[in-house]
Amino acid sequence: MLQTTELNAFYGQFHVLHDVSIHVREQEVAAILGPNGHGKSTLLKSICGLVDQVQGAISYKGRDITGRPAEKLVNDGVIYIAENRELFPEMSVLENLKLGAYSKNARPFEKKNLAKVLELFPRLEERKKQLASTLSGGEARMLAIARGLMSNADFMCIDEPSLGLQPNLRVEVFNIIKEINKQGKSILLVEQNIPQIAELADRIYMLEEGRITFEGTAQEAGENEHLKEIFLGM
Amino acid sequence: MLIEYADVFISGLTNGSVYALMAVGLTLVYGVSKAFNFAYGSFYSLGGYLAWVLLAGIGIWGGYISVFIIALPLLMAFGYVTEKLIVAPLRSRSDWEIKVMMITLGLALFMDNFYQVAFGSRMKSLPPIVDGVWDLGDIVISYQDIVILVLSVSGILAFRWILNNTRIGMAVRAVAQNPEGARIVGIPKDRVFAATFAISTVMVGAGGVLLAQKYFVSPTGGWDILVKSWVITAFGGMGSIQGGLYAAFILGMLEAFVGYWFGMTWVLFALFAVLLATLAVRPQGLMGKWG
Numbered sequence: 001m002l003q004t005t006e007l008n009a010f011y012g013q014f015h016v017l018h019d020v021s022i023h024v025r026e027q028e029v030a031a032i033l034g035p036n037g038h039g040k041s042t043l044l045k046s047i048c049g050l051v052d053q054v055q056g057a058i059s060y061k062g063r064d065i066t067g068r069p070a071e072k073l074v075n076d077g078v079i080y081i082a083e084n085r086e087l088f089p090e091m092s093v094l095e096n097l098k099l100g101a102y103s104k105n106a107r108p109f110e111k112k113n114l115a116k117v118l119e120l121f122p123r124l125e126e127r128k129k130q131l132a133s134t135l136s137g138g139e140a141r142m143l144a145i146a147r148g149l150m151s152n153a154d155f156m157c158i159d160e161p162s163l164g165l166q167p168n169l170r171v172e173v174f175n176i177i178k179e180i181n182k183q184g185k186s187i188l189l190v191e192q193n194i195p196q197i198a199e200l201a202d203r204i205y206m207l208e209e210g211r212i213t214f215e216g217t218a219q220e221a222g223e224n225e226h227l228k229e230i231f232l233g234m
Numbered sequence: 235m236l237i238e239y240a241d242v243f244i245s246g247l248t249n250g251s252v253y254a255l256m257a258v259g260l261t262l263v264y265g266v267s268k269a270f271n272f273a274y275g276s277f278y279s280l281g282g283y284l285a286w287v288l289l290a291g292i293g294i295w296g297g298y299i300s301v302f303i304i305a306l307p308l309l310m311a312f313g314y315v316t317e318k319l320i321v322a323p324l325r326s327r328s329d330w331e332i333k334v335m336m337i338t339l340g341l342a343l344f345m346d347n348f349y350q351v352a353f354g355s356r357m358k359s360l361p362p363i364v365d366g367v368w369d370l371g372d373i374v375i376s377y378q379d380i381v382i383l384v385l386s387v388s389g390i391l392a393f394r395w396i397l398n399n400t401r402i403g404m405a406v407r408a409v410a411q412n413p414e415g416a417r418i419v420g421i422p423k424d425r426v427f428a429a430t431f432a433i434s435t436v437m438v439g440a441g442g443v444l445l446a447q448k449y450f451v452s453p454t455g456g457w458d459i460l461v462k463s464w465v466i467t468a469f470g471g472m473g474s475i476q477g478g479l480y481a482a483f484i485l486g487m488l489e490a491f492v493g494y495w496f497g498m499t500w501v502l503f504a505l506f507a508v509l510l511a512t513l514a515v516r517p518q519g520l521m522g523k524w525g
Contacts, residue, residue: 074418074420080418088412088416089411090407095404
């Protein structure tokens with residue numbers, strides 16, 4: 001469904017990604033692990049058209065989308081869900097959700113998706129009229145994911161969904177991602193939390209210093225000495 | 235005694251409402267795109283000259299109603315094209331905010347000189363929107379003031395409605411509150427910038443039409459409006475629409491009373507004195523935010 005071939009990304013003088021080749025199959029959950037500051041978010045943003053300097057190739061559903069800006073990619077069905085949420089603070093939860101359906105292709109499904117999303121996140125239904133800036137960290141994270149769902153995208157790039165959440169909320173968020181995946185979305189996510197990712201992801205990549213250093217199933221990842229060393233200090 | 239002040243009060247209220255309409259347009263563009271439009275005053279004159287050409291030049295049938303029907307879309311198109319042609323290309327450059335100030339300043343000088351060449355440097359006067367007065371015995375209110383007040387308040391209400399209830403309005407607020415978030419959900423930023431610029435041009439141009447018959451139209455008449463809009467924007471808080479509204483009415487009132495007590499020459503002095511005193515205590519303005 002999505003493939004990057006020898007992808008390189010730059011922030012000005014900084015060469016962040018080096019020849020990164022990954023792929024995500026239809027209805028699959030793929031996860032990118034790796035230490036902080038090694039390019040995981042940049043990889044997601046490059047795919048979603050949010051990084052200006054990209055070399056290499058990205059294809060989505062067999063079509064070349066390299067260099068396509070976010071506003072067009074959202075319409076094509078590729079959405080980025082930010083680690084720092086990027087909500088609209090002075091707008092209500094409902095308005096945030098409606099803006100999630102801004103793209104032309106999402107508009108006809110706005111009502112249907114809104115009902116679906118509010119069913120998936122009952123907490124947001126309760127807080128519908130509240131300003132986004134008044135939400136707790138966990139609720140804001142859910143709103144970010146819910147807003148992403150409103151775009152009617154088939155392919156969702158989720159950046160560190162569990163970041164800064166308490167353990168019980170983490171489980172809740174992971175369950176929701178599982179549910180979204182079951183409803184037919186393909187997901188590429190970035191995480192640092194390895195034990196829970198092993199349950200969720202069909203395939204795992206390891207990204208270190210902007211390079212892919214491991215690719216395999218969750219089980220293979222669990223048995224890999226190098227990964228263990230990095231994440232568990234063993 | 236109190237009756238005397240009623241006139242001054244009404245004048246402050248009327249001017250304040252037009253200032254509010256215009257200052258909100260200026261603060262909108264700043265809040266959304268961080269661009270400061272130095273040609274804003276010349277856009278005000280454009281509204282005045284359009285009205286003059288239509289009424290005195292062509293002698294259009296239907297009077298001011300026709301003026302509004304014709305001038306507002308023209309102003310909108312003018313704002314949109316100006317943004318696309320001279321502001322948008324600068325956005326990808328470094329220090330583009332300063333470059334936008336310089337290029338709009340250049341545009342202002344060009345427009346003002348164009349007015350002088352095309353229409354001469356003498357002031358143009360326009361017929362009142364409506365004749366007659368409302369005689370309440372001791373207080374006499376001209377219908378014109380009432381019409382100006384009603385039209386500019388309707389303009390502000392229409393603007394608020396657009397901002398709160400339409401798709402483009404929501405997109406405008408989204409870009410103002412979180413540009414990166416707006417990019418993520420797929421809002422085309424360039425179109426939002428051009429749209430806000432166009433809307434602000436309509437607001438200041440409409441102000442120009444409304445005030446033209448009170449204060450005449452002249453090639454450099456816009457500078458006073460640019461300065462006042464700027465003072466209101468800074469006083470209310472850069473980028474804050476609510477703050478701009480309050481500031482416009484406060485300063486409109488201040489202008490009326492200072493003009494009445496000390497003479498019109500003291501008005502700008504008083505406006506800046508109040509602005510400086512406010513900024514000394516609250517550098518972010520009435521309702522602005524830090525940073």
